[in-house]
Amino acid sequence: MNITVFDDLENLYRKAADTFVDLSQKAIQKNNRFAVALSGGSSPKAIFKLLATDEYAGKIEWNKVFFFWVDERWVPLNDEKSNAKMTFETLLDRVPVNRDQIFPMYKDGTEPKKYAEEYEQQIRNVLGDEGVFDFILLGMGDDGHTASLFPGEAVLNEKEKWVDAYYLKPQEMFRITLTAPIINKAENILVVAFGESKKHALNEVLNGQYNPELYPLQLIEKKDGYLFFTDEKARG
Numbered sequence: 001m002n003i004t005v006f007d008d009l010e011n012l013y014r015k016a017a018d019t020f021v022d023l024s025q026k027a028i029q030k031n032n033r034f035a036v037a038l039s040g041g042s043s044p045k046a047i048f049k050l051l052a053t054d055e056y057a058g059k060i061e062w063n064k065v066f067f068f069w070v071d072e073r074w075v076p077l078n079d080e081k082s083n084a085k086m087t088f089e090t091l092l093d094r095v096p097v098n099r100d101q102i103f104p105m106y107k108d109g110t111e112p113k114k115y116a117e118e119y120e121q122q123i124r125n126v127l128g129d130e131g132v133f134d135f136i137l138l139g140m141g142d143d144g145h146t147a148s149l150f151p152g153e154a155v156l157n158e159k160e161k162w163v164d165a166y167y168l169k170p171q172e173m174f175r176i177t178l179t180a181p182i183i184n185k186a187e188n189i190l191v192v193a194f195g196e197s198k199k200h201a202l203n204e205v206l207n208g209q210y211n212p213e214l215y216p217l218q219l220i221e222k223k224d225g226y227l228f229f230t231d232e233k234a235r236g
Contacts, residue, residue, distance in 0.1 A: 005235050006232075007231070018054050021056060021060055023134060024060050024061070024135075034065045034066070035068070039147070039205065048086075052095055062096045063097070065105070066131065069103075070177070070178050070183075072175070072176035073171075075173070084105065103126075112165035114177075119163045120161065138189060142200075142201060150170075150216065162179060194230050195231070202235070
């Protein structure tokens with residue numbers, strides 16, 4: 001596990017974009033494709049905007065990139081709460097990616113649980129039964145959650161499914177998410193977590209006792225290929 005502490009968020013975003021470019025080139029050279037799962041939120045948004053600029057976009061073979069999501073609120077793709085909507089607006093609508101290589105974590109006319117099964121099959125169709133993503137981008141909430149793996153939820157104990165959906169009572173909505181088993185298979189994982197509000201959870205995740213029921217990000221195995229970008233405010 002490699003932790004980098006930045007004193008400036010712009011530098012953090014640029015390093016994250018550099019990492020995306022570098023890993024894309026290596027994966028495409030090796031496997032002729034780059035399969036990624038992306039997170040929503042404000043920090044990915046800044047990274048996606050950078051990747052869409054001329055400076056970065058020209059370094060990526062977009063027609064060989066396959067886009068999945070880490071998690072999603074079960075809302076239509078045109079809803080302001082949709083992670084996919086944000087990613088389309090900041091990145092996917094701005095670069096020449098093949099539309100049939102984009103797999104939003106939502107579909108009209110079906111149920112979340114049913115679509116979770118369908119989504120897992122879509123992953124298998126691209127990645128095979130090994131299910132190894134080249135790159136997964138994660139964030140961390142103030143409570144230590146990542147993806148839609150929230151403290152105390154049954155999804156934390158999932159060992160078989162790659163994708164699951166459930167009703168999150170505190171938010172009064174369904175969430176659909178990759179599970180810890182498939183996230184941990186990934187070749188490369190980047191967690192981006194910064195700011196004063198993350199300080200307590202970050203300290204517990206990195207230095208505290210192993211208690212993923214309380215701090216679900218601890219479910220992600222600290223191994224080679226696991227990068228953690230944070231800042232002075234969060235590290236304390």
